[in-house]
Amino acid sequence: MTAAQATATPATAGMPPLTAPPLPREPSGRAWVGRFPTSASVADCAEPFRANLTAFIAAMGAAGASVNVAATLRPPQRAYLMHWCWSIVKQKTDPRSIPPLDGVAIAWAHLDGQGGYDPIASLAAAQEMVEAYGMQALKVAPALQSNHISGTAVDMAISWPGTLSIARRDGQVVHIDSQPRTGMNPDLKAVGATYGVLKFVGGASDMPHWSADGH
C-alpha cells in the first residue's frame, strides 16, 4: 500500500451508505407456515388464463354443473418456504446456503447466544415447518416452479346430473350424456379446450387439475 493510498479519505466518508440496510429477518419456524396461502379464487389467476377459466366455469354453471374450485394460485413465496425447509431436513442442505427471495424475510440460519451459527436450532426450525406443512412423508422436494405458481392452473371438482348441455367458446351447444359426469369426462375436456382450459395430460393420476397447457 502506498502512502497516498493509506492516507486517502474515501469519497463516501461521512455519507450514508448507498444501499439500504438489510431488512431484519425473522427466524424460520412454524409461524411462517400460515403465510402466503394457496388461493381458491379464479381472480388470482394470471391472464389470459383467468378470463378463459372464468368463461369456462360460467358455461358449466349455466349448464347446471356444480363446480368447486379448491386451488388456483400457489404463491411463489409459499413454494420457496416449502421447498427449502424440506431441503434442509431431507437433503441436509446447509441453511446458510439458501438463496434469499424478495418479500420473504426469513432467516434459515439461526444464531446462538453468542451470535454464531446454530445448526441444531436451524434444523429444528426447518423440521417444525416440514411437520406443519404435513410434509413428513413427502419423498420429493416441493417444486419452485409450476402452473399453479404461475397462476395458470386450477384444481376443481366438477359434477352434474343427467345430460350436460354446455356452450363451447364459439357458442355451439354440446350435449354431454356420456360418463363419467365429472371433470374426467372426455367430452367436457374437449369443451374446456375451446376455452383454453386444458385437462391434465397425465390422465387419472390428477383428476381435479386443469391448466393453460395441460401440465
Place this chain on the structure above:
Amino acid sequence: MAIDAIAVRRASAAALATATTAAAAALLAACAAPPVPDLATFLERRATCDHFRGEVPDPPDPQRLREVEQGVAAYCTGTDAQLAALRQRYRDDPVVTKQLAQFEDRVEP
C-alpha cells in the same frame, strides 16, 4: 525346469483369479447401477413427477396430500439416478442434453 513350471502354473492361477475377481466386480457393479431408462418414458415420467411436486396442498388437506404422495411415489422414485444416467449416455447429443437440462439434478432425499 520343474520349479519354473510350478511358478508358471501359479502365475496363471493368480492371473485367472484376478480376472475372475475383476469380472465379478464388473458384474456386481452392473447389477447395482440402475438401468438407463428409455428416454421418452423418462421425459414423460419426470414431467409428471414435477407436476406432483407442485401440487402439495396447504394443510390440513389429508386427502389431497395422500393423492400427491401417491403420485410422487409412482412418478418420482428413482428419477434422480435415471436423470444422471441419461445425461451421461447422451452427453454428446446436444438436443437430448437440452431436453434433460430442464430437470433439476436432485429432487429426492
